[in-house]
Amino acid sequence: SRVPVVIVGAGPAGLTVGNVLRAAGIGCVVLECETRAFIERRPRAGVIEEWAVRGLEQRGLAANLLARAGRHTACEFRFEGEQHRFDYAELTGRHHYVYPQPLLVADLVHEYADVRGGDIRFAVRDVQLHDVETDHPSVTYTCPDSGQRQVLNCDFIAGCDGARGAGRAALPADRVRVARHDYGIGWLALLAEAPPSADCVLFGIHPDGFAGHMPRSPDVTRYYLQCPPGDDPDSWSHDRVWEQLHRRLAATGAAPLTEGPIIEKRVLDMHDYVVEPMRHGRLFLAGDAAHLVAPIAAKGMNLALHDAFLLGDALTARLHELPDGETKLAEYSQASLRRVWDYQEFSQWLSEVYHGPATGDPFRTGTTLARLRRLFTSPNAAAAFAEQYLGTAERY
Ligand code: RFL
Numbered sequence: 001s002r003v004p005v006v007i008v009g010a011g012p013a014g015l016t017v018g019n020v021l022r023a024a025g026i027g028c029v030v031l032e033c034e035t036r037a038f039i040e041r042r043p044r045a046g047v048i049e050e051w052a053v054r055g056l057e058q059r060g061l062a063a064n065l066l067a068r069a070g071r072h073t074a075c076e077f078r079f080e081g082e083q084h085r086f087d088y089a090e091l092t093g094r095h096h097y098v099y100p101q102p103l104l105v106a107d108l109v110h111e112y113a114d115v116r117g118g119d120i121r122f123a124v125r126d127v128q129l130h131d132v133e134t135d136h137p138s139v140t141y142t143c144p145d146s147g148q149r150q151v152l153n154c155d156f157i158a159g160c161d162g163a164r165g166a167g168r169a170a171l172p173a174d175r176v177r178v179a180r181h182d183y184g185i186g187w188l189a190l191l192a193e194a195p196p197s198a199d200c201v202l203f204g205i206h207p208d209g210f211a212g213h214m215p216r217s218p219d220v221t222r223y224y225l226q227c228p229p230g231d232d233p234d235s236w237s238h239d240r241v242w243e244q245l246h247r248r249l250a251a252t253g254a255a256p257l258t259e260g261p262i263i264e265k266r267v268l269d270m271h272d273y274v275v276e277p278m279r280h281g282r283l284f285l286a287g288d289a290a291h292l293v294a295p296i297a298a299k300g301m302n303l304a305l306h307d308a309f310l311l312g313d314a315l316t317a318r319l320h321e322l323p324d325g326e327t328k329l330a331e332y333s334q335a336s337l338r339r340v341w342d343y344q345e346f347s348q349w350l351s352e353v354y355h356g357p358a359t360g361d362p363f364r365t366g367t368t369l370a371r372l373r374r375l376f377t378s379p380n381a382a383a384a385f386a387e388q389y390l391g392t393a394e395r396y
Contacts, residue, residue, distance in 0.1 A: 003027050003119075004319050006139045007158040008127055008167055010039055010120060012101065013287030013304040014160030015108035019061055020312025022116035026319050029152055030112070030120040031127055031141055033161075040106040043191055043264060046216050047072075047201075047298035048097040048104075049391040052305045059309075064107045069099035070215065075201040075389070077372055079357075083251040084376055085200075088386040096390065100216055101301060129157055129170040133281035156315060159285040160308070167289040171280050181344075183270035183294060183351055186229040188236055189222070194260025196221045203354065204249040205372065207365075210354040211248035213257070214298075221260075226358060229269040238262060270294040270351070272344055277333040278307075284332060286311050291340045297350050299343040302391060307336050339396045346388040 005021055007014045010032035021028045032039065048069070056062040073089030073096075089095045112118040125142040139152045159167020187210075196215035204211035209226030216222050225244055227236070242259050249257060271294060278290040287304030314332050318325030356368025374381040387393050 002153045002155075003029050004155045005029075005158060005315060006031065006152050006154045006156075007160055008129075008139065009159070009161030009165055009287075009289065010034075010105070010109065010122075011160060011162055011287060011304065012104060012108065012301050013289070013308045014158065015105065015112055016056070016059070016061065016305060016308035017158050017160060017286065017312045017315070018112045018118050018120070019108060019116060020059055020308070020316060022112060022118045023059065024316040024320065026316060028118065030118065031124050031139065031152075032120065032122050033124055033127065035123050036109060039102070040109065041102050042105075043100065043102060045101040045295070045298065045301040046098050046214060046222065047301075048099055048305075049302045050094055050097065051391060052302050053097050055305060055309045059312075061108060061111060065097065065099050065104065068103070069097040070217075072096040072098055072200055072215075074199075075203065076198065077203050077205060077375070078249055078251040078254070079205040079369065079372055081251055083254055084372070086375060086382070086385075088390060091382060092386050092390065092392065094386075094390050094392050098215065104301075127161070127166045129159070129166060129283060132157060132170060132283040135282065137282045155282065155319070157283045158311060158315070159283055159289045160287050160304075162288045163292050165289050167283065167285050168275060170283060171275065171285075175280055177276045179274045179276065181272040181348070183272075183355075184229060185270045185351070185355055186227045186231050187268045187270060187295070188225040188227045188231065188233065188241075189264070189266050189268050189295075190224065190241060190262055191216070191264035192221050192223055192260045193219060193263050194221050194258050195219060197255060197257040202249055205354060205357055205368065206248040207357045207360070208244065208248055209358040211245055213245075213249060220263075221258075226355060227267060229267075231267050233265045233267050236265060241265075268295065270296065272347070274337070274340055274344065276337060278336060279329075279333050284311055284315075284329075286336075290336070291344075293340075293344055293347055294351070296354065297343065297347045297389070299347060299391070303336075303340055303343060306339055306396075310335050335396070339391075342388075342393070342396070343391070349388075 005028040123144040202213035212224035286307035314328035
């Protein structure tokens with residue numbers, strides 16, 4: 001038997017591609033190495049840009065999100081002991097949506113499997129891609145119940161299996177370029193069972209290191225603390241975490257942080273990569289499989305959705321034999337990479353701002369504070385920042 005598209009990975013990218021294909025009546029199978037319960041609980045991103053929500057809405061995938069997501073209109077920088085609120089909605093009329101990634105994933109799984117009748121196989125093992133350079137690629141995997149190897153013959157493979165998946169590993173090293181960047185910085189990523197301590201995202205730019213505060217829901221707040229890369233999360237006791245958060249986010253007139261139990265604690269080594277091109281033969285990569293962007297500017301899930309819209313539409317056009325189908329597939333990688341590189345550049349810029357004073361270098365501290373002050377004194381600088389932060393540019 002032959003299925004038109006095999007999608008590896010049921011994250012935001014793979015599930016969105018699957019939903020687009022199902023809406024177009026195209027057969028596909030999604031293979032996911034984790035269980036449904038696991039992916040519907042895995043905490044990660046929370047910030048979704050307006051254009052991405054519109055893209056989901058146009059594809060009938062945003063009903064719950066629009067009913068339940070928070071809307072953020074401002075962020076606040078704290079430096080030199082003062083609060084500086086940046087009201088981007090007032091400046092641009094645009095806002096951010098806040099909707100935890102596991103909720104979006106649960107919505108997308110439900111729509112794909114339960115509403116659109118899509119085929120999804122959870123907890124599969126040892127996914128392997130074959131013959132992607134030919135017009136008869138296939139995917140094999142081990143079935144969790146029987147332990148048997150299964151074969152799926154297909155026309156196209158969407159590699160949406162994230163940073164450590166089988167998709168990128170199937171690319172021949174001499175045919176793609178992988179551009180990498182290592183910030184040499186770690187972030188302790190924390191989830192606290194505590195209500196947010198402010199109505200918006202807070203960025204603490206402090207000589208001891210960056211600290212971030214991101215409201216996720218009325219009862220849960222994400223925090224970040226800059227730390228050495230590879231640091232041991234166990235060396236961050238409850239007391240040490242809160243002491244550092246209080247210190248790095250302190251500002252005149254600011255309400256004290258509301259403490260609570262830490263329910264997730266892991267160290268992220270800040271790095272990026274970009275695979276170019278994102279295609280090899282009949283294998284197309286999308287999302288983190290193709291490009292990782294450190295969570296500095298909260299861009300990763302947005303890029304995954306951007307890819308999924310482009311790839312879902314291109315595969316649909318090609319499989320329905322529309323005249324522009326082949327062209328859309330041929331242009332997919334380039335179309336995606338324009339936004340990817342723009343977001344990578346912004347993340348790098350923002351990293352310099354977040355981490356400047358913690359270098360201990362008085363020159364870097366001086367230039368970082370100049371950049372920050374410029375956001376609050378130059379309307380042009382503020383407008384440029386808001387455009388990048390919200391991802392509103394129309395130029396992609
Ligand atoms: P995902 O979500 O990693 O999904 C890939 C799926 O593939 C499965 N898989 C496999 N399945 C079969 N066979 C294999 N060999 C497989 N290997 C893996 C996995 O189990 C998984 O279900 O990739 P996708 O769809 O490309 O989506 C990318 C986003 O998840 C990611 O970019 C964001 O989470 C990044 N990110 C953020 N992005 C934002 O836009 N806004 C944010 O606020 C934000 N915060 C974050 C983040 C990422 C974080 N971490 C953990 C790296 C905060 C954190 C802490």
